Amino acid sequence: MKTLGLLLLILGSLNSTHASCVNNPQDQPGATLPALSGKLVYHSYENYSDGSSQLFLYDFSEGKLTQLSNKAWGITDPMNANISPDGKSIVFMGKQKNTWNVYTWEFGSDKSPTNLTNSSGETKNEDPKYSFDGKSILYKSNGDIMKMDLKTKETINLNKGDNKVENAMSYPSVDGNVIYFTKGAYGESGIYQKDLRTGVTCPFSVEPGVSNYYPIVRDEDTVFFTKWISANVRNDQLYLKKTTPSAKPVELSINDCMANNSDAAPVGADQVIFSSTSKGKGYQLYLGDINTGKRWNLDSLGLNTGAKNKLGAHYHADPTATSKTIVSTLISKDKPAKASSTEESGLIADYAFDGNPGTRWGSIEGPEAGTQWISVDLGESRTIKGATLNWDAAAKSYEIQVSDDEENWTTIYSTTDGHGGVVQLDLSGKGRYVRMKGSEKLTQWGYSLSEFQVWGY
Known part of the structure; x- marks a missing residue:
C-alpha cells in the first residue's frame, strides 16, 4: 500500500505541475497526417551499441523508405545522422575496428562513407552536426567539443581543455557564433550556451538532480531540448526555449507524461518529428504539432517497422519539391490473412499483419516446406506501390504476386537472391490480394515473417 500511495502521490504531482503533457495521448488517424515534402534520416536498433543499428532515409515526396547503411560500408552501429543544409549528404557516427569515428556520405553514392576523424583508438568521436552554412561540423571527441572545417579538415577544440566533465551533444546557432552543448551525464547533465566570439559560457538549462540534454537549434530564436520531469519522475519530456538563457522553457503538449519523449527534429514552424516510448x-517515431498537441505515429508510413528503437531523427525540407502528397500508406494492417501452412497455433498468418514485430507467421519447417505462401486480403482492389518484409526466416527465392480472385496471380516482383532482415520493395501493381510465394528457403527452417506490410492507395 505504501508503494501504491507513493505512485499516486507522484502521479498527482505530475498532473498538477506538468499540465502541458498528456497521459497516454491518442494518436491521430494516419489519413490526417500533414503532407511533408522533405527527407528524414534516423537510426534503428534493438539495444544501444549491440551492433544492430542501421541508418534509414524516408523521402516524403516519393513515399519511399530506404536503408542507407549496408555491410559493404564495414561500419558497425552507424547512428545519429545529420543532413547537410544543401540536402546532398549526411554526417554520422559509427565504429570500425571497435573505434568510434565521424563519417560523411553523399546520397546515392556507390562508394563507402569517408572517415573524417580517422581515429585508430586514441579518440572516441561522436554526434556530428553540420553548421547551418554547411562549411563545418561540430562533434564530440573524448569529452571535448570539436569544430572541423570540411574544406581544409582543420580542427579546433572549442572547450580549450575544459574537459574535467564531459561535454557532448553540441549544436551551433544559425549564425555560427554560439554553440549549445550538454555538460555532465545522467542526473548531473545540464545544457550550456557558449559565445565563441567572447569565450563566455553560461548555463542555459540546468536543474540540480535533473538531466537536461540534447539541445537542437530550431531557428535564430528558439532551441528544442530534452529534460526529465523532475528528479523523482525521470521521464524525458521535450521543451522549447528562447535563445536568451534567462527565458522560461515551454513544455510541449505533444509529450506523453507516462513515457520518454526525446530527439526533436524541427519541421517548419509548427511541427517536430520525435521519438517516444508511448x-x-x-x-517509435512521431510527428507532433507543438501548437495543438496532436501526434501522429509514423507507423502509418512504415517507419516503425523492424528493430524496436528509432532515434536520432533529422529532417531536411526540400524547397524544390513539387509534390506535397504522401504517395502511399500502409493498407494491409490487421487485414484478413491466409497461409499455405502454419508451423503451430502461435504462428498464424494474421500475425504478419498485426503491426507487432514481436509476433510472426511461420510455415512448416524442414525439407517438406518446399514452396509456401502467405497472403492478405485488402478488401478491394488497391494500387500497390511497395512492400516491407521483416524476415524471421527468409526466402532465397520468392515472388510478390497480386490477384483479384485468389486464383489468377500476377507476379510484380521476384528474386533468386533474397536475404534476411528488413527488406523494402518498390512495387507497381493492382489487386485485392497480395501474397509472398517462397520457392527456396534461405535457412534450414521454413519461411517466417515478423511483418509483411503492403503500401499503396
Whole structure:
C-alpha cells in the first residue's frame, strides 16, 4: 500500500505541475497526417551499441523508405545522422575496428562513407552536426567539443581543455557564433550556451538532480531540448526555449507524461518529428504539432517497422519539391490473412499483419516446406506501390504476386537472391490480394515473417 500511495502521490504531482503533457495521448488517424515534402534520416536498433543499428532515409515526396547503411560500408552501429543544409549528404557516427569515428556520405553514392576523424583508438568521436552554412561540423571527441572545417579538415577544440566533465551533444546557432552543448551525464547533465566570439559560457538549462540534454537549434530564436520531469519522475519530456538563457522553457503538449519523449527534429514552424516510448514497444517515431498537441505515429508510413528503437531523427525540407502528397500508406494492417501452412497455433498468418514485430507467421519447417505462401486480403482492389518484409526466416527465392480472385496471380516482383532482415520493395501493381510465394528457403527452417506490410492507395 505504501508503494501504491507513493505512485499516486507522484502521479498527482505530475498532473498538477506538468499540465502541458498528456497521459497516454491518442494518436491521430494516419489519413490526417500533414503532407511533408522533405527527407528524414534516423537510426534503428534493438539495444544501444549491440551492433544492430542501421541508418534509414524516408523521402516524403516519393513515399519511399530506404536503408542507407549496408555491410559493404564495414561500419558497425552507424547512428545519429545529420543532413547537410544543401540536402546532398549526411554526417554520422559509427565504429570500425571497435573505434568510434565521424563519417560523411553523399546520397546515392556507390562508394563507402569517408572517415573524417580517422581515429585508430586514441579518440572516441561522436554526434556530428553540420553548421547551418554547411562549411563545418561540430562533434564530440573524448569529452571535448570539436569544430572541423570540411574544406581544409582543420580542427579546433572549442572547450580549450575544459574537459574535467564531459561535454557532448553540441549544436551551433544559425549564425555560427554560439554553440549549445550538454555538460555532465545522467542526473548531473545540464545544457550550456557558449559565445565563441567572447569565450563566455553560461548555463542555459540546468536543474540540480535533473538531466537536461540534447539541445537542437530550431531557428535564430528558439532551441528544442530534452529534460526529465523532475528528479523523482525521470521521464524525458521535450521543451522549447528562447535563445536568451534567462527565458522560461515551454513544455510541449505533444509529450506523453507516462513515457520518454526525446530527439526533436524541427519541421517548419509548427511541427517536430520525435521519438517516444508511448506504445511500450521501445522508441517509435512521431510527428507532433507543438501548437495543438496532436501526434501522429509514423507507423502509418512504415517507419516503425523492424528493430524496436528509432532515434536520432533529422529532417531536411526540400524547397524544390513539387509534390506535397504522401504517395502511399500502409493498407494491409490487421487485414484478413491466409497461409499455405502454419508451423503451430502461435504462428498464424494474421500475425504478419498485426503491426507487432514481436509476433510472426511461420510455415512448416524442414525439407517438406518446399514452396509456401502467405497472403492478405485488402478488401478491394488497391494500387500497390511497395512492400516491407521483416524476415524471421527468409526466402532465397520468392515472388510478390497480386490477384483479384485468389486464383489468377500476377507476379510484380521476384528474386533468386533474397536475404534476411528488413527488406523494402518498390512495387507497381493492382489487386485485392497480395501474397509472398517462397520457392527456396534461405535457412534450414521454413519461411517466417515478423511483418509483411503492403503500401499503396
